[in-house]
Amino acid sequence: MKDLKNAVFNALPGAAAIVAEDGSILSTNSSWVHGKEDFHKLGMAQPGSNYFDHCQKAVEEGDDYALKIIFGMREVLDGVKSNYELTMPCPDNEQFPKKSWCKLTISLLDSEENCVLVFFEDVSKNMRVVRALRETQERYIQQFKNSLSGIIISSPEGDIYDANPAACKILGYSKRELIEGGREIVMDLDHPVNQKAYNIRDEKSFYEGEKNYKHKDGEELVVESSSVLYKNENGELRSLNTFRDISKQKETLINLKHEKKFTEAVINSIPGTFYVLNKEMDILRYNEAVTDDLGYTPEEIESNNALHYFPEDEHEKIINSLEDAFEDGSTHIVSKVISKNDGIRVYHLLANRFRTEKGEYLVGTGTDVTDLVDIEKEKDKNYDMLSQLFESSPLPMAMFSPDNKIVKINNSFTELYGYTKLEAVGKDVHRLLMDGEALGDAQEISEQVFSGQSYTDEVERFTETGEKLTVLMSAIPIIHEKEVVAAYVIYVDLSAQKKLENDLQKSLGEKEILLQEVHHRVKNNLAVMAGLIDLQIMEEGDLNVENKLNDIRSRIFSIAKIHENLYSNESMVSIQFDDYLRTIMEALPQKGLTESDELNITVDAMPIILNLNQAVPLGLAVNELMNIVFSTHPNGRNLKVLLQKDQSNLVLVFEGNAISTELFERNGEVESFPSLLVSIFLSQIHGKMNVSNNGVSRLVIEFEQMDVKGSSSSLTEEQSSIFN
Structure with a gap:
């Protein structure tokens, strides 16, 4: 591809050079190097020299054209103009014939570097044509007919009076067709390039x-034109247009630009960094990854030697590696690289030698492998840590292979089972620790583990001396690249724990029996107290005192029923509250109601288990509510009790004409003692009570079911102060 680029460059019809911004x-191209006689002395500067210095010397010798070239090139490099053109005579000396003319064109190249194409072309023939026309008609006619450049004589309005053979050949029209058709058939006056030309x-x-002409077949031609206005012998204004087809030359320049863009695109698409070095280790070419990944500007890269980007302790290794590449043809090396973005990075560098006429070079790529190196270091670190963990673990551990052979054991394994590493390694892990009857189960364990599944169970294993141990065994597969390559087995000696569990279970059973006995005795003691109060009620003649004693008896009854529920169930800390609620409702006639009261009670309760510390306050609150309702309204007829649960919220509803909502309207009066107790009991379970009477009296208690800890009868400091 580079050879193609050089061929296109050398195909330019004149001497050409590429000049950087600094000159x-x-x-x-070859015309510049080998054809000094074909162009102006200002093009004699050779590669490696500075073109501005070359022109400056000519200025000092009195050459005004050299000064114009300096200014023109500067304008193009600074972006003031896209190109600069200058036609000038060649000096009169032995190398350059008298009255020779050359045309200089300076064009900005489309590249990352600010460069221009300097192009010298011999235009002596065009100039001679003009001069010949002015000097003699005869010479004009000869030049007109024989010129290789097209010549058209026309009026400023576009009428064509004459055209030479070259013009007809370039445009594809005959002389008659051009004269009859006029300027319109060969030129689009609305084209921006043509408008600019005519304005000038x-x-x-x-x-x-440049101008844009149209060929007879419709093809657009780019021509280099010289157009002069003059007056003929009759004083009529005429235009002499001399032109030549430069379409191929323009196409060549476009191809050069496309070639350059294609080359840069290929280089920039290379993964990682790309570079070209000479033997002096200067970076001649690089891709965008060098600037993006390492953070250096193009100016820094182009002004520094390649060693600048490596730490000093890597220099000797880099130099030796590159020398080997120039000698053997290739090299690769892993080295630290200095990045302005990320500090020290690790790169894998590859380089291959190639030769040109100008010398030997290395073309190479670099890949950032810092993360891979860090990963490998982390793997080594993790392996060391796991090895130390394995060896120093207080739990007995062994590693075994897919054929059940022990690979290694730790010291805790030796302490538990009594086998040394020499005795255990290489043995079948199951046959070493199990008796023959259980070996079938052991094979199933191995198959499960080496299929990729962990295994944990309580098993029996034997020590070297034959002692049977109960252990918790966990077998864990070791997976590498999706394949189980080995397994760890961990043993936890449960012998002491099993003995302790048996002792605790026995002790717990004894304590449960004692606790049941306590609840039973508390219930019996409360029943005795209720019986004594019943005897007192039978002897009491005062109805008010009798009612008060009934309230006390009902409270004792509520608590006794809770203890009865506790010793009757398996749980010592919770009760089946729906059963308890039905028991309380069935005991309502004991509150002083008679058979003539015709009380109809319906209980619809969901099965709900309540913590003892919520059940006691709620049970007492229900008891006090019943005291309030039925001690004042003994002639109620219907009472419906609902117990429902919505997630963790419990709702207890009392509904019917046995409830008088007026009893809960204080109207400024001091709250009664039973009502105060209800408020206290509900506050202990963070409950709230709503009373309504929309045709049917309704009382609703809501609270959140929780596993409350602490004493079931505890009061808050604020509640306790009420009784002081």
Whole structure:
């Protein structure tokens, strides 16, 4: 591809050079190097020299054209103009014949580097044509007919009066067709390039530059034209247009630009960094990854030697590796690289030698492997840590292979089973620790583990001396690249724990029996107290005192029923509250109601288990509510009790005409003692009570079911102060 680029460059019809922004001549074509007689002395500077210095010397010798070239090139490099053109005479000396003319064109190249193409072309023939026309008609006729450049004589309005053979050949029309068709058939006046050309010519009476013509077959031609306005012998204004087809030359320049862009795109698409070095280790070419990954500017890269980007302790290794590459043809090396973005990074560098006429070079790529190196270091670190963990673990551990052979054991394994590493390694792990009857189960364990599943169970294993141990065994597969390559087995001696569990279970059973006995005795003692109160009620003649004693008896009854529920169930800390609620409702006639009261009670309760510390306050609250309702309204007829649960919220509803909502309207009066007790009991379970009477009296208690800890009868400091 580079050879193609050089071929295109050398195909330009004239001497050409590429000049950098600082004036350095980067490259020249063969016409520039070998054809000094074909162009102006200002093009004699050679690669490696500075073109601005070359022109400056000519200025000092009195050459005004050299100064114009300096200014013109500067304008193009600074972006003031896209190109600069200058036609000038060649000096009169032995190398350059008298009255020779050359045309200089300076064009900005489309590249990352700010460079221009300097192009010298011999235009002596065009100039001679003009001069010949002015000097003698005969010479004009000869030049007109024989010129290789097309010549058209026309009026400023576009009428064509004459065209030479070259013009007819370039445009594809005959002379008659051109004269009859006029300028319109060969030129689009609305084209921006043509408009600019005619504006300059009308202003200066002379134009030299590019125009766009149309061939007879419709093809657009790019021509280099010289257009001069003059008056003929009759005083009529005429235009002399001399032109030549430069379409191929423009196509060549476009191809050069496309070639350059294609080359840069290929280089920039290479993964990682790309570079070209000479033997002096100068970086001649690089891709965007060098600037993006390492953070250096193009100016820094191009002004520094390649060793600048490596730490000093890597220099010797880098130099030796590159010398080997120039000698053997290739090299690869892993080295630290200095990045402005991320500090020290690790790169894997590859380089291959290639040769050109100008010397030997290395082309190479670099890949950032810092993360891979860190991963490998982390793997080594983790392996060391796991090895230390294995060896120093207080739990007995062994590693075994897919054929059940022990690979290694730790010291805790030796302490538990009594086998040394020499005695255990290489043995079948199951046959070493099990008796023959259980070996079938052991094979199933191995198959499960080496299929990729862990195994944990309580098993029996034997020590070297034959002692049977109960152990918790966990077998864990070791997976590498999706394949189980080995397994760890961990043993936890449960012998002491099993003995302790048996002792605790026995002790717990004894304590449960004692606790049941306590609840039973508390219930019996409360029943005795209730019986004594019943005897007192039978002897009491005062109805108010009798009612008070009934309230006390009902409270004792509520608590006794809770203890009865506790010793009757398996749980010592919770009760089946729906059963308890039915028992309380069935005991309502004991509150002083008679058979003539015709009380109809319906209980609809969901099965709900309540913590003792919620059940006691709720049970007492229900008891006090019943005291309030039925001690005042003994003639109620219906009472419906609902117990429901919505997630963790419990709802207890009392509904019917046995409830008088007026009893809960204080109207400024001091709250009664039973009502105060209800408030206290509900506050202990964080409950709330709503009373309504929309045709049917309704009382609703809501609270959140929780596993409350602490005494079931505990009061808050605020509640306790009520009784002081």
